[in-house]
Amino acid sequence: MSTTVDTVVVGAGLAGLTAARRLVEAGRTVRVLEARDRVGGRTLNHVLDDGQVVEAGGQFVGPTQDHVLGLAAELGVTTFPAHTVGDTVYVHGSRSRRFRGDIPPDRLALPDIALATTRLARASGEVDVAAPWEHPDAGRLDAQSLATWLRRGAIGAGGVELIDTLLGSAFGAAASEASALYGLAYVAGAGDEIHPGSLDRMIGVAGGAQESRVVGGSQVISQRMAEELGDSVTLGAPVRRIEHRATGVTVTTDAGSFDGEEVIVTAPPHLAAEIEWSPSLPAHQDALFRRMAFGTLMKCEAIYERPFWREDGLSGQGVFRGGGTPVCSMFDNTPPSGSPGILMGFVGGAGWRKWAPRPARERGGAVLQSFARVVGPAALAPVGYFEKDWTAERWTRGGPTAVLGPGVLTTLGQWRDRPLGRVHWAGAEHSDYWNGYMDGAVRSGEAAARAVIAHSGGHP
Amino acid sequence: MSTTVDTVVVGAGLAGLTAARRLVEAGRTVRVLEARDRVGGRTLNHVLDDGQVVEAGGQFVGPTQDHVLGLAAELGVTTFPAHTVGDTVYVHGSRSRRFRGDIPPDRLALPDIALATTRLARASGEVDVAAPWEHPDAGRLDAQSLATWLRRGAIGAGGVELIDTLLGSAFGAAASEASALYGLAYVAGAGDEIHPGSLDRMIGVAGGAQESRVVGGSQVISQRMAEELGDSVTLGAPVRRIEHRATGVTVTTDAGSFDGEEVIVTAPPHLAAEIEWSPSLPAHQDALFRRMAFGTLMKCEAIYERPFWREDGLSGQGVFRGGGTPVCSMFDNTPPSGSPGILMGFVGGAGWRKWAPRPARERGGAVLQSFARVVGPAALAPVGYFEKDWTAERWTRGGPTAVLGPGVLTTLGQWRDRPLGRVHWAGAEHSDYWNGYMDGAVRSGEAAARAVIAHSGGHP
Incomplete structure (x- = not known):
């Protein structure tokens, strides 16, 4: 049994939902297929005990990211400035030094x-x-x-x-x-x-890509779009196979098959290569996608009754040099209400390689020690703690985005966005500006919707 | 319905079949599951019109490759010297120059x-x-x-x-x-x-890894092993899911489910990461495997009535510098009988990136032009021509082996061969010596069989 729509969209993250939204606005029928049991892709709200939320995934927005900001405004989602008041701390070896601005002292x-x-x-x-x-x-x-x-x-x-x-x-x-x-x-x-x-x-924070945060958590943008799309979004439907013909496409998932005139695939490129394609992806596009493995990144967050560091004139931001700590950079991630106080640290790259395989308890302790280097020993006694390892996430397998090694871009890069008949590509990795960011995802979704509309203009 | 054996082996290439063979010798029951409708993995015999064979995949063996040579001898498979008599030709820009030895003039x-x-x-x-x-x-x-x-x-x-x-x-x-x-x-x-x-x-050719070839084609080694293993080898059974528990493993394929005490996975690492693992692969092992994308390589072979270049004192070998030609190196690939004459060219790396997307006719013409630069215009009129693009092969996705970019080996390399409970790894990429070669595959299969026997010693 199979359902037929104008456009099938693979993935209910920002790119897929934006594409679907624009297509519906243009009078098309869509079906968004999502492998997970939730929407939002690499954005994910973590709900605190008191019902407030904080992000476990992508969260910051800033100037020139007008596509995601415009979409948020459209949906009635507002932003607030990330906390920047006070000194940032630079940690190097055994020393911790306070400074202001973005350049460590x-x-x-x-x-x-x-x-x-x-x-x-x-x-x-x-x-x-x-x-x-x-x-x-x-x-x-x-x-x-x-x-x-x-x-x-x-x-x-x-x-x-x-x-x-x-x-x-x-x-x-x-x-x-x-x-x-x-x-x-x-x-x-x-x-x-x-x-x-x-x-x-x-x-940068002020004036940069970490300037603002989303009220209600960044996942709310996807949640609002999904609400409006209603039954057109199917969760728990990992795509296993895509058949694309001159006359249309058939997308097979664990939750059934879906026929469409066109398909927009927003899965991360290295996961898109895992789908059974019929006919096969061009070998050069497959070779590129396989070389777009994501970075290795986790977010670690500690919750305190209040953001006590603010009272000490600290911003809660920290920069760690030299790799001795699991955390490479940290931010005040307190909700806009001002409590509880939350510190968020990125464990990325080489730090992830070293710390991700360790027992959670050991890693958590080292993360709190990192935080203590910035805001003092009170960091060692949080009321709550959680981590999100995006590399372990089945339908992302890394974070925040693809990292291309030497020799790939010049020899294969031009295949990144190339449509394949009725197959179109979107997702944060398919954007020239803010590639890998929420804004890039929204840009790519809008571009794919435009391409589908242009491409299918001649269909009956 | 499910079948139970001591050890399930994923992949019927040299590594998997060798592992299975050694396990059977040790009195174990095995089931080898192969995605393709043939055995041999990256070795593949191409049958000529007269019934002789020539290889479309891995083919050369040489000194210190005693594991594959020993296995061949065990199976009654013999080798013969690659053709080295005569001058090699060095092609650079518009010039072609004859020389002897391995260092171009x-x-x-x-x-x-x-x-x-x-x-x-x-x-x-x-x-x-x-x-x-x-x-x-x-x-x-x-x-x-x-x-x-x-x-x-x-x-x-x-x-x-x-x-x-x-x-x-x-x-x-x-x-x-x-x-x-x-x-x-x-x-x-x-x-x-x-x-x-x-x-x-x-x-090197003489004294090096390209010194000898296998009589009957290199795939015959796998074919002989598969014959002996008989019904223990199941073709057309791509593995979709592996469940591994403290008590055993369940391997699910398109051709049914198979239970075992242990499993040896010989799929290329970047494809092993695509299997649905339950529980998941450790994120760091997954991150490594995804960074082990294979090189991009095809073999192009032209068939002539006889190896006419030998009459001109040419070995049929050529080295191409500068990337102006699709072929980067070429060899005389004539069968041991001495006819027909066959020239084989590698189109790899940057050459593949440029030429693989072109129409087959255009690429074939350029390959023959490359051959002509070495053996003269007679190369332009073959009686047959075939190509094998390993990058387009669904169950290999590249060739000849994995290429690790900067920053991976030091941070993730140690996870390459690490067993995961009852899951063991083999395949040409899981060998310290002759990694990526037939000898490495055989070595890894033997090592995995030993590990399984040691590991399962305590089982009831």
Whole structure:
């Protein structure tokens, strides 16, 4: 038994739900198929004992992310500023130092940070986000790791190590894993068609991608869209097979088969490659998708009766250099009501590799020790604690996004968004701007909906 | 309905069949489950019109590959020397030059080749194949691409480019895609416990890994083992799910469910990660397997009435520098009877990226043009032609083996062979020596059988 709609959408995250919403607005019928028993993809609200929520997944929004902000506004979802009042703490070796702004007070590393930031700004400005492989020096930039590129011309190892830490949270991977060209394209994408991308905007809080949070938790955006789509969203329906013909598509899930004129696939590329395709995906597109494994990232959050660090003039933010701690960066994640107090730490990249295999109790203890380095020993006695390891999540398998190693972008990158007859691609990894972010997901969903409407214009 | 055996083996390639064979010898019952409708994995005989065979997959064996050679001898399978009589041809730009030996006559590149070979020999000699991450400089070596490492200290780009060509066939990937540490470990593994690995042995014909071929085609080794195993081998049974408990395992395929005390999984790691595991694979093992995407490689073979190039004093071997041709290296692949004449070219790495998406006719024409650069215009008029694109093969998805990018080996490498309760790993990627080769596959199968026997010693 099979159900027929105009467009089948695989995945009920921001990309899939946005695509479905735009298609319904255009008068099309849709069916959104979601493997999980919930919507939201890499956004996930964690409900606290008192019913308030805090995010266990993607959560921050900021300037130039007008697509996700516009969608939120459309849905009546509001935002509030992330907490930035007070000093941030820089942790290096046995020392913890307070500072203000985004640049840690490391006198030895400062010249390198300045140099690296300038080089990144200049070099990323030369990259066309829609076609990084067209860069005149693309071959050379893609043949080296971002770590190699950062080290070249650096004065010492300090600045490189620190930038690596900052990227650890943004990427879930060390700079060694990314191609330099991919890293530059990623930075170039931290903006929009008018505002060129920048590292500052990518890693910054005030004025940057961590500036604001979503009232009710970021998952609420997907939940509102799903409510409006109603019965068109089917949960618990992992897609096992997609048959695509000149006349239409058939998508087979654990919860039945669905026929459509077109299909938009928003699963992470490395999971899209696991679907049984008939006919097969082109070998080059499959080869690319398999090389888009996600970074390794978990979020660890501790709950306190109140955000006590604010009373000490601390923002709750911390930057950890050198890899001695599981946490590479941390934020005040207190709900807009002001209590309970919540600290959130990213355990990403090399930190994840080291700490994820350890027993939960040991890891949790080390995370609290990391927090204590920033806000003092009171961090050791939370009233609650939870973790979300996105790498262990069956239908994501990593976080926050894909990391392309050297040699991939120039040889296979152009296949990323290429439609395959009636098969269209969306998802945060299919966006030129804010690739890997909520805004990129929304952008990609809107673009896929437009492509389907254009492509199916001629259908009966 | 389910069948119970001592050990379920996933995959009927060399690793799986060898494991099953050794287990049966030890008195165990086995069931080998193969997704394809044939055995042999990455070995595949192509039958010529006259009934002779030539290989479309892995084919060469050489010194120190005593595990596959020993197995062949056990099965009554013999080998014969690859054709090496005559000159090899070096193709660069518009020039084709004849030479003897393994080092092309490129005067400008020669100093770099010598330098790179010496550096590779020295540096790979310092790598422990069983634990490359223990190298004192492992972090630095793993943070850079092999291309970066080769370029460092090189005099010009020529030598690097040429070594890249040689690796293109061995790896199916450019040196830009591999971590330097992984590349060094790969070279260090081109030997055995007594003979240290070397680049010469890896890329060489006489005295190297391309020294001999298998009479009847390399797939015959697997076919003989499968014959002896009889009904214990089930074809057309892709494994979809593996449940592993303290008391045993259940393996679910499209052809039924199979219970066992233990399971040996020999699927390529990146495909093993696609199986539905219950409980899940540890996130770190999954993260590693997903980062073990295979190189991109196809074999293109042209058939002629006789090996006419031999009459011109040519070996039929060619080395192509610079990437202007689809073929990066070619060999005389004539059957031991001496006719028909067959030329085989590898289209790998960057060449595959460029040429695989093109129409078959255009690609075939360019391959024959490549052959003509080596043996003259007679190459343009074959009596037959066939290609095998291993990247398009559903149950391999690349070739010849996994290529680890920077940052993976040091942070996740130790999880490669780690058993998971009653789950054991084998396959060419699970061997320290001749990783990715037929010998590595046989080694891994033997090791897995020993591990199962040791592990299950205490079972009732």
